[in-house]
Amino acid sequence: MSLAARQRGAAAEGRSGFNTLLVAATLLAALAAPFIIYPVFLMNVLCFALFASAFNLLIGFVGLLSFGHAAFFGAAAYVTAHAAKVWGLPTELAILLGALAAAALGFVVGFLAIRRQGIYFSMITLALAQMFYFICLEVPFTHGEDGIQGVPRGTLFGIVNLDNNLAFYFVVLAIVAAGHLAIWRIVNSPFGNILKAIRDNEPRAISLGYNADSYKLRAFVLSAGLAGLAGGTNAIVFQLATLTGVQWQSSGEVILMTLLGGIGTLAGPPIGAAITVGLQTYLAAIDFPVTVLIGLIFVVCVLLFRRGVAGEILAYIRKRK
Amino acid sequence: MIKAGFAGAALAALLATTAQAQIANNALKIGVLNDQSGVYADIGGKWSVEAAKMAVEDFGGTVLGAPIQILSADHQNKPDLASTIARQWYDVDKVAMITELTNSAVGLAVQALSAEKHKITINTGAASSDLTGKACEPYGFHWAYDTHALATGTGGYMTKQGGDTWFFLTADYAFGTSLQADTTAAVEAAGGKVLGAVRHPVNNSDFSSFLLQAQASKAKVVGLANAGLDTTNAIKQAAEFGIVAGGQKIAGLLYTTAEVHGLGLKAAQGSITTEGYYWDLDDKSREFGNRFMKRTGRMPNMVHAGTYSAVMQYLKAVQAVGSDDADKVAKKLHEMPVDDFFAKGGKVLPNGRMIHDMYLFQVKTPEESKGEWDLYKLLATVPGPQAYFTFQDSGCKLTN
Numbered sequence: 194m195s196l197a198a199r200q201r202g203a204a205a206e207g208r209s210g211f212n213t214l215l216v217a218a219t220l221l222a223a224l225a226a227p228f229i230i231y232p233v234f235l236m237n238v239l240c241f242a243l244f245a246s247a248f249n250l251l252i253g254f255v256g257l258l259s260f261g262h263a264a265f266f267g268a269a270a271y272v273t274a275h276a277a278k279v280w281g282l283p284t285e286l287a288i289l290l291g292a293l294a295a296a297a298l299g300f301v302v303g304f305l306a307i308r309r310q311g312i313y314f315s316m317i318t319l320a321l322a323q324m325f326y327f328i329c330l331e332v333p334f335t336h337g338e339d340g341i342q343g344v345p346r347g348t349l350f351g352i353v354n355l356d357n358n359l360a361f362y363f364v365v366l367a368i369v370a371a372g373h374l375a376i377w378r379i380v381n382s383p384f385g386n387i388l389k390a391i392r393d394n395e396p397r398a399i400s401l402g403y404n405a406d407s408y409k410l411r412a413f414v415l416s417a418g419l420a421g422l423a424g425g426t427n428a429i430v431f432q433l434a435t436l437t438g439v440q441w442q443s444s445g446e447v448i449l450m451t452l453l454g455g456i457g458t459l460a461g462p463p464i465g466a467a468i469t470v471g472l473q474t475y476l477a478a479i480d481f482p483v484t485v486l487i488g489l490i491f492v493v494c495v496l497l498f499r500r501g502v503a504g505e506i507l508a509y510i511r512k513r514k
Numbered sequence: 515m516i517k518a519g520f521a522g523a524a525l526a527a528l529l530a531t532t533a534q535a536q537i538a539n540n541a542l543k544i545g546v547l548n549d550q551s552g553v554y555a556d557i558g559g560k561w562s563v564e565a566a567k568m569a570v571e572d573f574g575g576t577v578l579g580a581p582i583q584i585l586s587a588d589h590q591n592k593p594d595l596a597s598t599i600a601r602q603w604y605d606v607d608k609v610a611m612i613t614e615l616t617n618s619a620v621g622l623a624v625q626a627l628s629a630e631k632h633k634i635t636i637n638t639g640a641a642s643s644d645l646t647g648k649a650c651e652p653y654g655f656h657w658a659y660d661t662h663a664l665a666t667g668t669g670g671y672m673t674k675q676g677g678d679t680w681f682f683l684t685a686d687y688a689f690g691t692s693l694q695a696d697t698t699a700a701v702e703a704a705g706g707k708v709l710g711a712v713r714h715p716v717n718n719s720d721f722s723s724f725l726l727q728a729q730a731s732k733a734k735v736v737g738l739a740n741a742g743l744d745t746t747n748a749i750k751q752a753a754e755f756g757i758v759a760g761g762q763k764i765a766g767l768l769y770t771t772a773e774v775h776g777l778g779l780k781a782a783q784g785s786i787t788t789e790g791y792y793w794d795l796d797d798k799s800r801e802f803g804n805r806f807m808k809r810t811g812r813m814p815n816m817v818h819a820g821t822y823s824a825v826m827q828y829l830k831a832v833q834a835v836g837s838d839d840a841d842k843v844a845k846k847l848h849e850m851p852v853d854d855f856f857a858k859g860g861k862v863l864p865n866g867r868m869i870h871d872m873y874l875f876q877v878k879t880p881e882e883s884k885g886e887w888d889l890y891k892l893l894a895t896v897p898g899p900q901a902y903f904t905f906q907d908s909g910c911k912l913t914n
Contacts, residue, residue: 233597
């Protein structure tokens with residue numbers, strides 16, 4: 194085991210120079226971006242990037258297609274918004290509470306869903322997410338279709354004024370970068386290797402003595418918690434939490450983002466999120482219905498580059514080597 | 515000749531620059547933000563954008579020498595996307611006012627954001643009376659209708675017309691239950707009685723069991739406390755069950771010409787609705803309706819007509835105060851009476867609510883109708899002050 198790990202480590206080292214460069218370039222671009230592109234739009238992209246990456250942690254590295262991930266994103270948004278607005282909690286605590294609530298919800302949903310495989314797993318997550326949607330529609334604290342509005346952005350640790358879009362952008366960037374770092378650590382850890390083993394061949398992983406269900410549940414809770422981190426942050430950015438967040442369409446959208454970017458790649462989901470949110474925002478002013486256009490792009494993507502943007506680029510680099 | 519034209523143009527340009535000093539950024543930009551591809555695309559949609567453009571053209575295309583531009587965007591019913599677009603409009607494009615704002619989550623979000631940024635919103639698309647109630651803002655206006663006006667119009671005036679026993683089909687969420695409560699209050703105030711109510715899930719496709727209960731209740735009026743597809747589905751199926759043919763009346767509480775036209779008179783005949791505008795009311799409304807028809811191929815409903823009226827009134831206010839400064843324009847909008855084809859003797863309350871007469875209509879039968887858009891006959895006019903909350907009752911905390 195340790196020998197194998199070391200060998201993998203050595204192999205990874207050859208690529209790591211290039212990878213470090215790539216990560217550094219991405220970070221640099223992210224730091225410069227708000228001076229060129231409208232920061233609120235970028236914050237929206239970042240939140241969905243983390244959401245898609247959290248979803249990708251399940252589909253890409255454990256092979257679990259959750260069709261109810263919006264429940265975690267939306268639940269965290271509601272909890273964060275309520276905590277910040279009604280309980281008056283500081284912003285950072287409110288977001289943390291949202292993420293924890295999403296993780297707790299993830300435990301319940303995951304606990305029930307991982308008992309089944311494949312399509313049955315997906316259907317259970319969808320069913321539970323729909324139940325959660327109807328709860329959100331009915332309970333008083335979510336304010337039904339009006340949603341929670343006018344959530345104060347507050348300050349970070351009482352110092353940074355988050356009403357300033359530029360300052361808030363860097364806070365969101367830090368949160369989302371931390372989330373991605375966590376995902377990267379999870380994927381490249383012994384725990385992550387076992388997840389991948391379960392994805393590739395579950396009976397074999399079980400026969401090696403791993404408790405597959407327990408690993409899957411832990412991955413599910415982590416993914417839900419990270420999706421919640423994204424949802425809570427999004428709620429503070431836009432100062433609202435509404436039913437749109439918990440709708441099944443949002444679950445579908447995150448699948449779309451991940452597919453567009455490339456399932457099972459770390460760079461893919463953020464790319465997919467940027468494309469989807471970018472289209473939704475910048476095509477909103479054209480006469481042609483945006484939703485139809487996004488659907489068409491999705492069809493083209495599935496037909497022409499099935500591995501997604503990042504997936505195709507990776508495949509191209511591998512082929513050239 | 516050419517020289518004279520040139521000199522004239524130069525003079526005009528000179529005059530324009532002096533006047534433009536009052537308009538920030540040398541152009542007055544108005545944003546129309548609504549759903550253009552989803553469930554509300556017919557109620558408002560890009561037709562509202564056309565209505566806003568018509569208002570600008572009728573105004574002359576410029577105000578105080580500065581050109582007027584209409585920006586529009588489809589928020590796809592995503593409040594966070596609507597918020598991104600609105601912020602971008604304010605911060606980058608320097609938009610002075612946003613209108614339409616269909617769907618109450620979007621309306622409330624953008625109204626709160628705009629108040630923070632000291633910008634004016636005139637909502638013509640969303641229904642929630644909270645916009646000028648507990649969520650009211652000094653820069654927020656609500657123009658065409660609201661849930662309270664629909665409920666009092668349909669509930670109170672139907673009861674006075676003899677429809678004094680009611681049964682509700684209510685969408686099972688806050689919007690439906692509050693609409694039912696408002697209507698019940700209006701029915702009871704007019705001396706009517708509610709015999710029962712049944713709640714159905716939102717986006718329901720099968721109303722048969724609910725309609726059978728409504729039929730069995732023997733209530734004179736079946737009130738539909740729901741919206742959009744739920745209303746049209748319920749009315750379609752009610753026609754199949756022969757509810758209207760059996761002597762009961764169907765009253766849609768949020769139901770406009772766009773839906774009636776979509777349903778067709780055969781299914782919609784006899785149903786009752788309250789609207790703030792109908793194209794065939796008088797000469798002025800017909801004039802606008804026909805112009806809108808020529809341009810878009812359809813007759814406007816109260817959201818489209820309301821958007822025209824709101825944009826026109828806003829431009830008049832800008833003209834009157836000689837500046838696009840939000841504080842001055844908001845003050846003027848509060849003071850100025852509204853008198854156009856849409857609102858006769860309309861006035862704006864301190865909470866931003868524009869009160870104007872509402873109308874109770876019955877949908878014509880196919881035999882009565884003389885054309886594709888000949889849809890309604892007028893049952894009653896509901897005077898504005900009776901239809902809408904007074905400032906004191908609205909729950910708005912603003913001090914005058």
